[in-house]
Amino acid sequence: MSEFDGKVALITGGAQGIGKAIGTLLAERGATVVVSDLNLEAAEETVSGWTSRGLEAMAIRADVASEGDVKAMFDTVLSRVGKVDILVNNAGITRDKLLMRMKDEDWNLVLSVNLKGTFNCMKAALSSMSKNRRGRIVNISSVVGAIGNPGQANYAASKAAVIGLTKTVAREYASRGITVNAVAPGFIETSMTASLSENVKETLMKQIPQGRLGVPGDVAHAVAFLVSEGSNYITGQVLHVNGGMYMSG
Numbered sequence: 001m002s003e004f005d006g007k008v009a010l011i012t013g014g015a016q017g018i019g020k021a022i023g024t025l026l027a028e029r030g031a032t033v034v035v036s037d038l039n040l041e042a043a044e045e046t047v048s049g050w051t052s053r054g055l056e057a058m059a060i061r062a063d064v065a066s067e068g069d070v071k072a073m074f075d076t077v078l079s080r081v082g083k084v085d086i087l088v089n090n091a092g093i094t095r096d097k098l099l100m101r102m103k104d105e106d107w108n109l110v111l112s113v114n115l116k117g118t119f120n121c122m123k124a125a126l127s128s129m130s131k132n133r134r135g136r137i138v139n140i141s142s143v144v145g146a147i148g149n150p151g152q153a154n155y156a157a158s159k160a161a162v163i164g165l166t167k168t169v170a171r172e173y174a175s176r177g178i179t180v181n182a183v184a185p186g187f188i189e190t191s192m193t194a195s196l197s198e199n200v201k202e203t204l205m206k207q208i209p210q211g212r213l214g215v216p217g218d219v220a221h222a223v224a225f226l227v228s229e230g231s232n233y234i235t236g237q238v239l240h241v242n243g244g245m246y247m248s249g
Contacts, residue, residue: 002030186242
């Protein structure tokens, strides 16, 4: 048997980048993966690539910031596959500006997707997980939620809040067999970092002891561990995946 045979994993923002890497790894290890994304076409393309290899997956469109969308998404998933064993809250956006130039809508949108979206999905998942008295939730935070970053007050605030939310829900649901952890990536080679200039990338490299940007697979393997049987006694933790850029005491 493969490691995640019989498990259903729902990944938000799973059509590309880190979310796609997580989904690929879990699907290859036997999970049925539900790819949730605002871009249904991209989600279907990702799922098609997996199913053509004999992997189990389905695509669904949802705006995680919308409570109604999230409820409809979980209703659909539960009606089709019966359960959600694993939830990975990966959907996120940036709207970068220095604080004095940041518009209210930039602040509100980032908090709505990154933080409220995580809240909405956890709330929806916990109902069925509690009944089954088992579940794995991993929330994708960020290194900037721990150390800050100029021009990203909204993003850093949302990702720091995700850490606090993770720890609180971990305490609330530990007795029901549900673990809730966070993974905080550093700077990863995705569409978000592709637009950075070479000068900016060189400056970043100097802050990373390993001397390289991460790749989505680095994050995927961390998530796979936290949703595996090997992590049964780990909850309320933040796993930093950043090549040594941030080292907490």
